[in-house]
Structures are given as structure tokens and as C-alpha cells.
Amino acid sequence: MTNIGLYFSIGIIVIGLLAILRYSLKGKDIDRRIIFLFMFITVASSLLFKMEFPEKPTLIVKKVFNKIENLPEGSRILISFDFDPAMKPEVMPMANAFVRHCMVKKHKLYIMTLWATGQALMLESIEEVLKPEFPDAVYGEDYTSLGFKAGGVGVLNVIITDFRKMYATDEHGTPLDEIPLFAEVTSAKDMDLILPIGGGAPGPKEWILFVGDPGKVPIAPGLAAVVAPLIYPYYPKQAIGLLGGVKGAAEYESELLRNYDQFKDMDTPALSMMGPQTMAHIVIIAFIIIGNITYFRKRRMNDNA
Amino acid sequence: MTKQAILAGVILVVLLSAGAFGQDRPEAVVDSSNLTGAILPAPVTNIEAKNHKYDDGERIDLFWEKSVDDPDNIFGYKVYRIDKDGASELVRELLPGTTEYFDEEVENDVPYQYIVAVVGEAGEAPSEMTPEVMAAWEFFNFSKLNILILGFIVCGSVLFFISSAKSGKKLFIRKIGGLEALEEAVGRATEMGRPILFIPGILDLDDVQTLAAITILGKVSRVIADYDSKILMPVSRSLVMTSARETIKESYMSAGRPDGYNDNMVQYITDEQFGYVAAVNGIMVREKPATCLYLGAFFAESLILAETGNSIGAIQIAGTARPGQLPFFVAACDYTLIGEELFAASAYLSGDPKQLGSLKGQDIGKIVAMSAIILGTLAMTFASAWELGFMQSLLDILNSIFVTN
Amino acid sequence: MKRLIPVLITSIVGTVLVFSVFFPMAETWGEDFSLFFDIIAVFAFFLGGGNLVRVHLIKVLNKKGDWKFSIVTLIAFAITLTAGLFKFGSVDIAASVTAEGTWMQTIFNNIIAPLSSTMYALLAFFVASASYRAFRAKNREATILLIAAFIILLGRTPLGMFMTGWIPEWFSIAQIPNLAVWIMNGPNLAGQRAILIGVGLGVVAMSLRLILGMDRTYLGSDHD
Amino acid sequence: MDWQIFGVWLAAFMTLGIISFLYKDNVFYKAAEAIFIGISAGYWFIVFFWDSMVGKFYVQAIESPEPEHHVWVGLILGILMLARLSNKVGWIARWPLAFVVGATAGLYMMMFFVSNAMVQVQSTIMPLWETGDGWFTVFNNIVIIIGVTCGLVYFFFSKKHEGAFGVAAKIGIWFLMVTFGASFGYTVMSRMSLMLGRLDFLFGTWLEMIP
Structure with missing residues (x-):
């Protein structure tokens, strides 16, 4: 059950990010409330559906x-x-x-x-x-x-x-x-x-x-x-x-x-705390990339104009 | 709450038990009753009692070399203090491995002697009695002489350049972007008919950054008074409110528009950090200031304020000395005064040659700092890599100049 | 006169406290100042709190803007003051005003604490929107800012290892998480120190200007 | 009604009220804000009052068997503050202000000079190379020295940033930018845990959706 929720929310986030990426290719900035919404969905879903990522140790x-x-x-x-x-x-x-x-x-x-x-x-x-x-x-x-x-x-x-x-x-x-x-x-x-x-x-x-x-x-x-x-x-x-x-x-x-x-069934409090934080980081990274794409598209369009 | 209660409980227990031990057997200075037939532990050696230097005559420092039986055959140490009447008092019991004790329960200028006894299974082995020692009062703290000298160099160069500016010598001062933009930002607000928001940080007047903010307010409010624009200044401390009112009023007076001023320009909100932030956010979205100035001590609220300010399209100029919050201002504001620039701002804005002179004085301080770092690093590297004696002495000199404790 | 006395007070008190650190007998004067300051701040609150009541009362009386919310503020203020001054809910009158079971403690736990931690938590959203807007390669400085932030962000996720885990052990410093640790301990440390040293010198010069009375708009004017 | 449950619902509404500001200013936010201001202003005054006036002034100056008379200075300065309430003698309130400003300037002047300037200079003095150090440690030490000195060059006010000096200043600002970028990135994680805490309260404690 939880897995369905998890895949569903990851799906929404990925599709959403792709849609924004397409929008940003036009050189337009998105409303910050969309970013807020994404942050909320990301953190809330990874909290509710216990999202965990394997960590490779430093x-x-x-x-x-x-x-x-x-x-x-x-x-x-x-x-x-x-x-x-x-x-x-x-x-x-x-x-x-x-x-x-x-x-x-x-x-x-x-x-x-x-x-x-x-x-x-x-x-x-x-x-x-x-x-x-x-x-x-x-x-x-x-x-x-x-x-x-x-x-x-x-x-x-x-x-x-x-x-x-x-x-x-x-x-x-x-x-x-x-x-x-x-x-x-x-x-x-x-x-x-x-x-x-x-x-x-x-x-x-x-x-x-x-x-x-x-x-x-x-x-x-x-x-x-x-x-x-x-x-x-x-x-x-x-x-x-x-x-x-x-x-x-x-x-x-x-x-x-x-x-x-x-240990495969042991509780991993640190990993489950990292899940939402990792997702949030990834979404922020994605937005930084999108922001830069928007910026360069906008600049090119201004140069052409 | 519970944590503090536990802590208080622990402290109480520790104090009580210390007290209980302390009163155990006050007369037992030389308790070497050898009942068990075991051998007394070796006493401590080289015991030395010294007046603690550079204090108000409140402390005697005691040092010794530990017993050769430490830690295998001893329970610990007992420190006895003997006053001039010969009465002795157990002042403290210490764990094995200890080689010093600082007695802060002494009276000024009264002679004392000390004995440190090693406690073993067979009893206590006392040390020699120290010569008489007094906790003396010193007038000047010579261990801080280097600070005084360095302080004099820096302050002296500030004063020197102030006075040389007074005599009319021309000074070059580089442009500070955020401050150059200030007048333009005020002008823009006037054109748009919108207010200017001034946030002096969230600390009270007993913080230097707040002081810097108030001195800058003096210059900014003068520009605002000249332009006849409107200033909004919600504050989170009552004292800051009072001083900000005095400052703005003075600016309106000297701009020749005393009637332009009213007390409502500065409003007290609440001392609570985030309550204040909630209110400022509300003010921002409702009053839509065209220019936001955040100057002073900021904590987590820096980014909350700057992002809200950004969402209403305001020009934002920020400045703080807290390295932890600078990144957020740099990321979200149009201009940021970094650390030192915040303190220099009021002098810069005043355009007064004397005040500008003080900025040049600061630069001398930087030269001193930079040369010390470079020289010190080279000296230390050479001293440790090639064991050059004179480099080591240079290093020692630098260390004695910059030592702080 | 109205201005001379305050300027003198500032200069004398300032000078005395600058030198107090060098004289053992004066070392505690700084603490005395903090004590005085706390007492002054309580009196100042009569002005601040008075201002708060005044502003909201005027709004209510004039029925201006959001005057209904001003009523809420006034009531909340009055309730808290009463509960605190008379120590409502306190078993022992000598106990702390915020002790277990008091109204003040309940107010703090159920209203102030959730409100301020939520306000604080808004940062999570603002951090995201600020990164989107600010971390753009507009010029060289902005690009450096962007790269440093990007490496640290990546280093704090499994993505960092995932991307650079192939780098051999002997050059593992180039793996992003390790690089992130280095940036924090190397360049970041250097930058912090430069800022701190600058601040130290800046405070000295500003304090001198205040003590010398060169900067004194905060003392108001001679006119009134 | 169970007060515990009431408390949770109250806290939940306050939480939602503040979060709703992200969308736009609205009635719920205004209500939460109004309550927040009123209550917290009162709360902190009460805490300061009991702590300073009773806990410090009354106990030290009056109740104590060996009263500390100098505490009265604070009280007198405080009372002078109240002169502001009158237009005629309002100027007297500048005395306590002047006292506070002078004391703050004097006290922090040396404190900042020592703890910021001197301590930082001293801890930057270190050997570039010591026996047993790898190449990377040496590299890192050099980076720190260059970073601190160039950073200081950037702050120079009285010299034009041009020539070699300009290059150093430029490197200095780059170091500052790395510092800002890195600190920003590093704090993101702690900000996220704050939000996790609030969401945990909403979904867990309030809605009981988290097992």
C-alpha cells in the first residue's frame, strides 16, 4: 500500500519537474508558490511513505x-x-x-x-x-x-x-x-x-x-x-x-x-530521517538547475531580440 | 524544564556530598594512624602555593608533583589550608592524577599555608607545609599588556587618521556598492509613493550591531526627510524604539522639517523573535514598501524577511556581522554589507572627513593582522622544518603579542 | 546642555569600560552593566508596551483596516499580562512564573512554541525559493557561489557519491562528499576568519567614533 | 472536553495559519499573527519583569542581608527612561540611552577586538608543512592563509582595488563567495528538519496518520 503511495508521489514530483523544465525553456520564471508546493509534497510524501535511500559512506x-x-x-x-x-x-x-x-x-x-x-x-x-x-x-x-x-x-x-x-x-x-x-x-x-x-x-x-x-x-x-x-x-x-x-x-x-x-529488518531512524531531507535536497538541486536554464534561455532570447 | 530540574538535582547532590565530605574530620591534618599495617603512600613533592596573578586578590594557586604511588596505591588527595592561627581546614578532596588546585575561598592579604595529603589505605601522608602565601591584589593586569599595546596601535592609527583628516588632508575611500545604492533606493520609494522599511535587527541596544544600525538610521532618515518619503520601522525592543525615535526626530529637525516627524514611524511589536517576524511579514505584504533595509543582528529570520521582501518586489539592502546569516542575505538581497562594512557604513554615509579618517585607521589594523599571519606562518614553517633558532624566537615574539587567555 | 550631558555620559562610561578589562578590580563592571541594562529594559518596556496598546487602540477606535484583529491582540496581551503578574496556576508563589502547571507555561507550550517553530519552519520553503532565484551563473562571483553551494548540497545526498564514487581511493578527495567536507574546513574557514577579523576592527573604529562623540544622532537634537 | 486534545487542535490551527501565509496573506494568518503578537509581547515582559525586577533588583538590593547598593543605579536609570512619557522632561530619557550606548561601545570594543581579531589571527598562524603531513594538508594550509589575507585585502577601504592589490581583493571576494555558498548549502539540511518536525506534528500528533 505504502509503496503505491510512494511511487505515486515520486511520479507526481518527476512529472511536475519535467513540466516546469519545459516551461522554463521558454525563458520564463515560475511563481515561487509552485516551488513551495513542491517542497511540501516532497517532504510530506517522503515522511508519510517512509522513503529511504541507500547511503554510500564517505x-x-x-x-x-x-x-x-x-x-x-x-x-x-x-x-x-x-x-x-x-x-x-x-x-x-x-x-x-x-x-x-x-x-x-x-x-x-x-x-x-x-x-x-x-x-x-x-x-x-x-x-x-x-x-x-x-x-x-x-x-x-x-x-x-x-x-x-x-x-x-x-x-x-x-x-x-x-x-x-x-x-x-x-x-x-x-x-x-x-x-x-x-x-x-x-x-x-x-x-x-x-x-x-x-x-x-x-x-x-x-x-x-x-x-x-x-x-x-x-x-x-x-x-x-x-x-x-x-x-x-x-x-x-x-x-x-x-x-x-x-x-x-x-x-x-x-x-x-x-x-x-x-539487519535487514532493523529500524533505521537515521536513514528514515535522511529520506525526506535527501528528497528535499534533490528537489532544490533540480530547481537550481531549472533556474539556470531559465536564466540562459532568457539571456539568449534577449541577445536575439 | 525537567532537564533543568535534573541538572539542579545533580548539582545539589554533588554540593551536598562535597559538603558532607568537607566536614568529615576537620582536625585530621596529620592522620597517619597506621591501623591496618599497610604502608603509607609516598607524599607529594615540590608543593608550591602561589598568589594568583592579576586578580582582585581572591585566589591562591596550588601546584605539586603527584605521589609516586599515584594511581595504583592511593585513593586521592586532600588539600588542607592553615590560617595564621594555626587552625587547619580541609578545603577539598581530589581524585588521583590531580596536580593542582585553585583555592578561591581565601581572603585578601591574609597569610595562609597549605598541606596536600595523599590518602591511601593506611591513612594520609601529608606533604611539607608550604611557606606563607597571600592572595594579593594587583592594580593592573600585566598578562593583558599585549592586548593594551595592540589596542593602542589600532586605536592610535584610527585617531591619527581622524586628526590628519581634520587638518584637511584628502583621503581616498573606495566605493561600497550597497551604500551607493542607498540614496537611489530611497529616491525610488519616493517616486513610487511607497514607504521605506527599516529593520534594525532583533537584538537590543546592548549589541554593537544594533548600535551600528542606529547610527546608519541617522544618515538614512536624513535622506528620507530630505526626500519627504515615508519610513516604517517596526522594532522588537523597547529601547531600540526609543533611540530610533530620537534619531529620526533629529534628522527631521536638521532637515528643517520638524512637522514631518511623528512617533508612529517607529512601532514596538514584541520581544519574541518569530512573533516579530510574523508581524513584519504582515506589514510587508500589506504596506508594500518599495525599499527594505535590514541592518543589524539577524538570526534565522534573515531569509524569511528577505524572501518576503523579494516577493513584493522591493529593493533590498542588508548588512550584518553574523557570518552565519550573511549567506542568506547575499543570496536574497540586492546589496549586502559584509561584516566590517556594516560598522563602516555610518562613517561612509556621513561623508565627514573626520569619520572617513577612522576607516583608514581600521586599514592599519588589517595590515597588522595580515603581516602577523604571513610572518608567523613563515616563521613557524621554517622553525619546525629546519629548526632555525631565530625563526623560533620570532615566532615566540608573535605568539606573545597575540596571546589571549 | 540637553545634548552635552548625554554626550559626556557616553564618553565617560565608554572610556571607563574600555579600560575596565585591564584592571582586576574593575573586571566585573561589565557584568554590573548587564544587570543595569536588564533593569532599564524593563522600564523601557512600559514605553514599548504602551506603544503597542496605543497603536492597536487607535486602530480599534477608528475602525481602521484590520481593526478586528487589533482587538484580538489587545485581549491576548491583557490575558497574558494578568496571568503572569498574578502567577495564575502557580502552586507556590515563590516559584518561577513559568514553572510547571502555571498558565504561562501552558500558554508557551500550546501557543508560542507551535507558532514560533512553524514560523521557523517556513525557512525550509524560503531556502528552496531563494536557491532557485539566487544561484544563477550571472557573473563570476555568482558562479562561484553557485558551485560551492551545489557541491555542498550534492555532498549531503547519496547523489554525490553516486556521481563520483568511481574516482579511485588515492584521489578520493575529489569525490563530492569528501570535497564538501574539505570546502567546509578549508576555504569556508578562511572566509569566515577574514570576516571575523574585519568585524573585530570595525567594532573598534565604530566604538571609538561613538565614544568620541563624532556620531551622535541617536541622542536627538537640541531643539526640544 | 479534554484539554490535552484542545491544546493539540489549537496548536494545529496556529501551525496551519502560519503556513497559509506561503500562499498569500489571509484571515487565518492575520488571526495567528494577532494572537502571536499579543501573547508573546505580554509573555516576555512578564518573564523579564519577574527575572530582572524581582529576581535581580529586589533580591540583590532589598531582600539580601548584604544589599548591593549599586543596583539602585540601574533602577534610577530605568526610572529616568520614563521621562519620555512627558514632552517637557522627555530629554532626560536620553541619559539612560547615552549610558547604554557608551557602555555597549566600551564593553564590546575590547571584547570584539580580542575574540574576533586577535584570536582569529593567532589561530591562522600555523606551520604550512610539518613532518608527516601529506601534500593535501600542505595545500589546505596554503589555501587558508591565502584566503584569510586576500579576504582582508577585500575589506580595505582606503586603497583602490587595482593592480596586484586588485587581484588579491578579487581572490578575497571569491573566497567570501565560497564561504557564503557553502554555509548556505550546509544549513539547508537543518532547515528541512524543522519542517519535518512541524509536519510530523500535523500528520502524526494531530491527524494520527503516521503509525
């Missing part, structure tokens, strides 16, 4: 994916949920994609947060993605969660030398020494990869400066779009790659879909 995202993909099975990966509900729509998809990817590659997952407000989001990811999708994963052996600890950069300064100094127990009160995952882990330096997700302070920047740099641990941050340009300069020396905003998350989701059949 280099900077691909490097993160490849890193997780190529680490040997059983590598230790730490994910830090350093964000609050306001940032959630942008960065939660990244967190979930990372969790899925790490679990499917049978890496050992260490989950924590530096934000008090990140605690609930961290749990949400564990309860709604990790547990239902990987029922075989055993807590303590395949993944573990340290929960929230106040102190920001202070926490980072400690765990770079010793987790046990900061965390006597995990989130559930089990002493770290009783958790198999921590048997051979002393500090954050024992991680094979760290994935800090967020956009404020403390966040990815602090992870790079206080853990990644001094501990020589590879870091691949997931960032809210507004802060992405501020973190770009750390790539490629201090961050092996990064995911910026919904687009980065969508590229990652799409890469997961392409490589793993088992």
Missing part, C-alpha cells in the same frame, strides 16, 4: 566501519553515551548502530556515560537493541556497563590509568574483579577502540585529548552536526574517523545493511 565514516569490521573477534570496544535527550535524535542512531556492529562482530563491549542524563539513554540502547537482538549475549562476558560517574574530565584522567580507581563496581553493584570482561583490563589503554558519542563537554573532544592522545588508543567519535566542524581538525591524526550528524549515522546504518543480512 571516507571519514568508512574508516570507522572498517576499523570495527577488521578488529579481530573479541576485541575490546568502549562506547560512551555522552549526550542528553535533546541530542538524542541525532546521535542515538549512531550508538545503536555501533552496538549492533560490535555485537555481531563478537567484540567485547564496555558501555559507560559521563552525563547524568545519558544514563537512561544508555539503558535504552541496552534494553531495546542489545538484549532483544542479541539474546545470546551474556552480561559480564560479552558486554558490561559501568553506568554514570560524575567528574567529567576527572573520570577520564583516572580511567586512563585504572578503571578500578574510579569504578569499584559496575552499574549493578558487582565488583569489577568478579566480571570476566574486566579480568584482563586495567585501564582505558587496554581498549582496542573507543567510541565516544555526544556533542557537548565532557564529550568526544575530551576523550580525544585526555584518553586517546595520552593513551594512544584509537578513537572514533560520533557527533552532533553542529559540533562536527569543530572536531574535524582532529581527523585523521587524533581520531581515526568520525560520524557527523544524522548523515553520518545514516551512512553507518546503510553500511550495516549492506554487509549484514540479519
